[in-house]
Amino acid sequence: MKCRRAKTLLPLAAGGDLSIRRDKHLQAHLHRCPDCRRELERYRKSLEEMKSLARTEALYDCSESEWRQMVRRAASLGLSRMRPSLPESRRLARTLGPALTLLLLVAGAILLFRGRNEKDIPPFPAGTRVGRVEVKELAPQPSPEPGLRQPAPSPQSAPVRPAPVEGTPVQPAFQAQAPQEQNITNLVFVSSESGLTIHWVFNSEFEWKEK
């Protein structure tokens, strides 16, 4: 440690306010530097002198009556300005109230959001009753002789559209299992081979006419 550094530490060293590590370094320097030792002694003397001055000189103190008056005034003013402490139940309500309000707001926001999602689906016209029927495509019959290709069914022999017979009502190849009063029917055909999906939607004005 150099003298310049040591001199910055001397005022604190005079009152014993240096850390152990710094004090050790300073002591090592003081051991070989008489100038810094003298400087430290000067600081110690001045500090002792200030302390003795503080001990010998009269410390200000007010009279007993003044003191009592001060304390009385402090107590009376303090009482008038002091807030009354809240009972435990009200303190609890003050703490839990905002938390419950926040919880209700969050729950309301979630419900509102869900409702909006449902509203995004366009509604059917008023008075509409909807039925949904899914009919799988008829799987091809296994050929009696393996290796032979089954001839492609002609439009006349298609099972889904049988030839109408006069006097008898038109019968589709599949019967929609839906309530009779509904006015929209959705049919879905799914091919088991190719995965092709066909959606048919019939409304109330649809009339089947074989032409």
Place this chain on the structure above:
Amino acid sequence: MELVLSGHTEAFEALVRPYRSCLLGLAHRLTGNIEEAKEAGQETLLKAFRYLRSFDREKSFKNWLLGIAVNVCRSLVRARIKAASFDQAFSASAPDDPTRLLQDKEMRSHLMDCLELLSSREREVFLLRDLEQRNIHETAGIIGCSSLSVRVHLSRARKKLAERLSGTLRGPREEKP
């Protein structure tokens, strides 16, 4: 303290009496005059009574009280400086009361003359550490600053006082021009 908190205000006097001289003495040395010391004492007691409920009982009551006193004195001195600068600006200062001046002069000691050399923070640190015998951490807690800041201001204060005292001891002939 329990009595005061349960509503027995007369117990407050017994609670603060042990710190009376320490409190008023510190206020006088920090403010530098008797009127402000009384005012600071009154305000400190009032604040101590009002905030007694918030006092942490694991800590020192004396340090807590001294902390309030230091803050009150600081604001009083600040207000006085502001008022003085206002008076100077408008040259409308009222003549000082001669009785008060005499009283102040009687109380003005060599120690007070030395303390006038210090800045307000240096004075607070020096008074608490060296005259009230608080340690560095306690002083930092009372003033409301870091231990490092206390060390810096304490070092400056001791240096200034040593220069002043060695100058006084050497006498006017040896003083530097």
